[in-house]
Amino acid sequence: MSGNQAPEFTWPDDDISRVPYQVYTDADIYAREQAQIFQGPTWNFLCLEAELPNPGDYKTTFVGEASIIVTRDDDGAINGLLNRCAHKGALVCYKPCGNTRHLTCVYHNWSYDLDGNLAAVAFSKGVGGQGGLPDDFETAGHGLQRLRIETYRGLIFGTFSDATPAFADYMGPKLLASIDRVLIKPLKVLGYHSQMLPNNWKLYAENTRDSYHASLLHVFHNTFGIVRPNMRGGVQIADSGWHHRSYAERVPAGDVEIDKEKVRSLKNQYSLDDVSLMEHVEELGDTVTNSIQTVFPSLVIQQILNALAVRQLVPRGPDRSELFWTILGFEDDDDALLELRLKVNNLVGPAGFVSMEDGLAGGLVQRGAVADPAARTVMPMGGPGIEPSVGSRVTEAAVRGFWKGWRECMGI
Ligand SMILES: [Fe+2]
Incomplete structure (x- = not known):
């Protein structure tokens, strides 16, 4: 390539029976897959309902490279949450599984409920009347990013995309x-x-x-x-x-x-x-x-x-x-x-x-x-x-x- 940037990858023709080796080795293609496949219009298996029998149970899993927390909340509903603190982006949960009331980031102690809502911010009122959150800070806008969830026969699936069809339509009869x-x-x-x-x-x-x-x-x-x-x-x-x-x-x-x-x-x-x-x-x-x-x-x-x-x-x-x-x-x-x-x-x-x-x-x-x-x-x-x-x-x-x-x- 003589130092020039490589051209964007294109499939050579319409033939899906011949796969260019580049798709297995190319870092740019790999990065694009994270957004367009794993966070695209696909249902990704997260874990099993049987692994979260009780309210407060959680399990960490992956969608592509993204770390995901799956929780069962007090209503019995399953939630899929991107495992990334809304503050600085640290992994909130680094244990594989457990039972908890809150998901609390160790970095600055921002704490989320089982639905991913921001429940508490450390030093939100500052100290001694100084510092703290500004008056117009809205906790509602700073929860953990949620995935759409569907369960089927005990399997829990998540998707980042609004374009993903219902799981039954996705699979076909x-x-x-x-x-x-x-x-x-x-x-x-x-x-x-x-x-x-x-x-x-x-x-x-x-x-x-x-x-x-x-x-x-x-x-x-x-x-x-x-x-x-x-x-x-x-x-x-x-x-x-x-x-x-x-x-x-x-x-x-x-x-x-x-x-x-x-x-x-x-x-x-x-x-x-x-x-x-x-x-x-x-x-x-x-x-x-x-x-x-x-x-x-x-x-x-x-x-x-x-x-x-x-x-x-x-x-x-x-x-x-x-x-x-x-x-x-x-x-x-x-x-x-x-x-x-x-x-x-x-x-x-x-x-x-x-x-x-x-x-x-x-x-x-x-x-x-x-x-x-x-x-x-x-x-x-x-x-x-x-x-x-x-x-x-x-x-x-x-x-x-x-x-x-x-x-x-x-x-x-
Ligand atoms: Fe095999």
């Missing part, structure tokens, strides 16, 4: 129904884990929409029959293209013959000492054993056998992101089902055989991407469009749908 399918009863949080991903957040957003890789990268899945390409299943895609769900049904054990010429698979001598890892208790009214759903831009809703979880994707700079897992069960689970959920979640999570591999794959692309930012990926699987598919998951349609949504938000 098909993808809303697939949330209904999984979150059928009051939820119980069983635990958390998190992992740093050595890649731009969009590489993970792509990964979760990429049903093509599931049986190839995740050899354990394929070998022991959690996901194989010849299982019944399909890919649902919202009419907008923004959200998707990939699902598969395991046929009874022993009935699956894998074509070893076509599928990279471990040999038959491998077997599990603990076959309960593959156990599945049907509880959702169908025989689907693997269901991965996305909510643009940052949520994954997971059912793998009985392992239920939500995963929240948080960007940490152009080449880093962090994935927060909340492991779920239902309030009425018995001990055996609870143990089964945890066991399979450990298999899937960052210390197991699935998410570690997804983190590795994203990091490999990130390392490749820096070589030539103007070069492009190619994603031809399943044709150029974003149509859903029934019967096949060997498609990149949902990944292309993500890029449609990204370009619409970014105006690129």
Whole structure:
């Protein structure tokens, strides 16, 4: 570029199956995403209603890089507040969760109620009749910035934008129904884990929409029959293209013959000492054993056998992101089902055989991407469009749908 400022990024043509590597590495694009995607017309997962059972309960979370406080107030209502003091901008709340009457900034003790209203200012009347707030200072205009909130089936979503449609319209009926399918009863949080991903957040957003890789990268899945390409299943895609769900049904054990010429698979001598890892208790009214759903831009809703979880994707700079897992069960689970959920979640999570591999794959692309930012990926699987598919998951349609949504938000 010979010292000149780089031209503003534009997509080379209308083709959403070819992604310029620059979008994974460029600091200006990353900064623009904070405003136009995370603080744009999108619903961002914040936390679960089950994490805030009582008045005064709060939890801190993220929308993009922005720190957010979610509270339950005395009326039982959920509030989403930007975690930034109206005075000098310090984080008001630096604890992950708790119960409180007021949110008080440690810097100058400005204090807010659970709805984010400014309730008290230290030394507001000055000291000894001197100093203090001017008479025309309006506390009403200096609360914590509020997000719009919607809850759905125990999930709490927030948006900065007035332009975001109602959550049901945002998802569309098909993808809303697939949330209904999984979150059928009051939820119980069983635990958390998190992992740093050595890649731009969009590489993970792509990964979760990429049903093509599931049986190839995740050899354990394929070998022991959690996901194989010849299982019944399909890919649902919202009419907008923004959200998707990939699902598969395991046929009874022993009935699956894998074509070893076509599928990279471990040999038959491998077997599990603990076959309960593959156990599945049907509880959702169908025989689907693997269901991965996305909510643009940052949520994954997971059912793998009985392992239920939500995963929240948080960007940490152009080449880093962090994935927060909340492991779920239902309030009425018995001990055996609870143990089964945890066991399979450990298999899937960052210390197991699935998410570690997804983190590795994203990091490999990130390392490749820096070589030539103007070069492009190619994603031809399943044709150029974003149509859903029934019967096949060997498609990149949902990944292309993500890029449609990204370009619409970014105006690129
Ligand atoms: Fe994966």
